[in-house]
Amino acid sequence: MKPVGILYELLIDILGLGSVVGTRVMALGGSLLSGNSDEIHDWIMGLALILERRDSEGSATAIVVGGGSTARRAIEAASTLTSDRDALDRIGIAATRLNASLIREGLSGVGIRVSEVSPFSIEEAVSSAGKGVIVMGGTAPGHTTDCVAIELAIGINAESCLIATNVSHVYSSDPSLDSEATKIMQMSHEELRTIVGEATEHEAGGRSVVDPVGAMRARENNLNLDVVDGKDLVALESALSGLPFSGTSIRGE
Template structure:
């Protein structure tokens, strides 16, 4: 059975409590699960950043502030588990070993953060290695990987395909610019390189983009792979 790991930003899933896409994503994930075993790692989004900011204002150290952020990722993950109903394993995985065990049920497995100092992008990449995934999908707020931040540079070029080393080069260069943003963190990119697992970066603001990519092989985004063949559709 094919296995896929989806990194889903909290700002994509729950941009606000009044306007969220939890139900829409639940429907799409159930479609994707027809193609293989699905694991989802949910981020904390703006809500986590607000709690972390409050913790810092109280003088709480960074490790403890990160723990608070992890709690928020697990709240978001719990919302998704409930929305998925019987299609999901009925608990949020809190470790890689637990996620792997839950996957033996054949149901969709959902988890949040794991370790202070580690983003959910990195969690997704480590989880993909742990379960032997065939594909990592990063659902983000842009439609792929660009040569520069497309929000700041209108001349930025979007890549349809690139190698893992190319991705690392772009991220490393971006890190030299103060305040720049990247669609995936450098730890996750290094794990993608060492594992050889293909990565798809796609606009996650429309959940249907993910199901089309997995089920039809049609998408607007970037494939990071050192292989010659496209890993899509599954």
């Protein structure tokens, strides 16, 4: 039995999710919602076109949205008032849910079939599968949205989990600090581990191309991960469709 729990397995059996073809889970970094309102509008409309095509093909999609700069600013302000990590996490989670609401309402407003509510837990997300595009934020303190997306992908037997962020690839080192950092096109889970580090204590508002805890869970379950620049909608759609894409593929050995 996978660590996602007996409840998930029962829901999968009841809903028949194990037979859903083309199911993808996508973690959207909150940084993708940066920019002015026109830029955000255009990006959400582009995302809507991708999801419309996937729905017409009978392919299911679940989206977990990060908090981005909204979460980081709120956590930074709150950290002057409290050092309680769970409290800081709850503030970050609220930001992820705000961003998820923006995307969900935007998609719904142009006719994309979305789940009636944004799930607050992986269990709720599993039970919402098959009822439209699932759009949700964070769940509980100690879990980044990358980790939530990966756990959800494991829980619904998704074919892969897509990490859409503000960089185009996993790099050999931080490109903002190292001018000689190189793009990696394909790598193993173990190679990813050496770059993102070990899964130790979670830090609210932490920044990594893939969360170390999520990377560990993907490695343990041999879940394929794809990393793309979420603003590159061609790469995003190609990765969602299982086609060659510009980004990094992370596979088991």
